[in-house]
Amino acid sequence: MEKQTDPVNTGKEIHRLCPLCGADNAKEKPSVYSKDQWIIKKCARCGLVYLENPASYEELEEIYAWEKTSLQVTEEKKKKESALRRGVRVIERYKDRLVRRDKLIDLAEKYFPAGPVIDVGCGGGEVLDRLDKRYIPSGIEVSKQLSRRAQKIAESRGGRVFCGNALLGLDSFEKDFFTAAIMSAYFEHETAPREVLQKIIRILRPGAPLVIKVPNYGCLNRIVMGQKWCGFRYPDHVNYWTPKTLNKIIKETGFEIVRFNFGDRFPTSDNMWLIARKPA
Numbered sequence: 074m075e076k077q078t079d080p081v082n083t084g085k086e087i088h089r090l091c092p093l094c095g096a097d098n099a100k101e102k103p104s105v106y107s108k109d110q111w112i113i114k115k116c117a118r119c120g121l122v123y124l125e126n127p128a129s130y131e132e133l134e135e136i137y138a139w140e141k142t143s144l145q146v147t148e149e150k151k152k153k154e155s156a157l158r159r160g161v162r163v164i165e166r167y168k169d170r171l172v173r174r175d176k177l178i179d180l181a182e183k184y185f186p187a188g189p190v191i192d193v194g195c196g197g198g199e200v201l202d203r204l205d206k207r208y209i210p211s212g213i214e215v216s217k218q219l220s221r222r223a224q225k226i227a228e229s230r231g232g233r234v235f236c237g238n239a240l241l242g243l244d245s246f247e248k249d250f251f252t253a254a255i256m257s258a259y260f261e262h263e264t265a266p267r268e269v270l271q272k273i274i275r276i277l278r279p280g281a282p283l284v285i286k287v288p289n290y291g292c293l294n295r296i297v298m299g300q301k302w303c304g305f306r307y308p309d310h311v312n313y314w315t316p317k318t319l320n321k322i323i324k325e326t327g328f329e330i331v332r333f334n335f336g337d338r339f340p341t342s343d344n345m346w347l348i349a350r351k352p353a
């Protein structure tokens with residue numbers, strides 16, 4: 074077997090202050106959800122739960138390429154999952170099919186005016202590809218392999234994909250350019266969430282919406298399942314948002330909340346949805 078690089082010895086880990094309020098929680102006790110060398114902290118000042126010593130962008134790209142870890146995690150989770158939990162999952166999926174074909178696409182069509190749309194953390198361009206013809210999709214993706222796939226999709230429809238971290242990527246787009254933005258399964262990965270929101274506001278037109286889908290750390294499954302909750306992923310999930318902390322960072326970075334109702338943060342769902350907008 075090939076020898077794995079040990080991230081502890083690379084010296085590239087970062088000590089992180091609370092990304093929501095800036096407090097240094099170095100002296101606080103690690104949360105019970107810490108695992109191996111990865112230290113989870115609950116901010117003593119604002120309550121945000123976050124990974125204190127994330128791997129650097131470069132390291133994530135090389136060692137923990139999303140496409141590799143997600144496969145491993147899915148297999149592990151399947152093995153550990155109880156029959157009861159499997160049943161709940163089947164019901165959730167069935168409910169999804171009855172209620173909606175694709176919540177993200179439905180929300181886009183309801184809230185996004187026609188024009189250029191950016192998907193921050195676009196992966197292989199799966200969402201870009203599903204957006205209606207009236208949208209010109211662009212994206213940002215840190216994984217080289219995935220961004221190449223996404224670029225083909227964006228290019229064919231007049232957009233482009235930036236390969237690299239979101240802070241650099243957002244700077245590469247024009248001010249007031251996009252009519253809407255998407256962050257789906259991305260905001261839990263971002264080590265600089267406040268800075269990213271501030272940069273997204275810059276490239277959105279006044280009044281343009283931003284749709285966020287993110288795991289809800291406050292959900293019932295996390296409380297019941299504990300460390301086996303599907304929202305834990307080490308070290309690639311670095312922020313564990315709750316309705317309260319998500320709402321706070323959105324408002325503090327200058328967005329207005331358009332929709333964040335009980336159905337968007339339903340306690341039995343592992344994820345929550347928030348629609349914000351740049352003030353008109």
Ligand SMILES: [Zn+2]
Pocket residue numbers: 091092093094095096116117118119120121
């Ligand atoms: Zn804090």
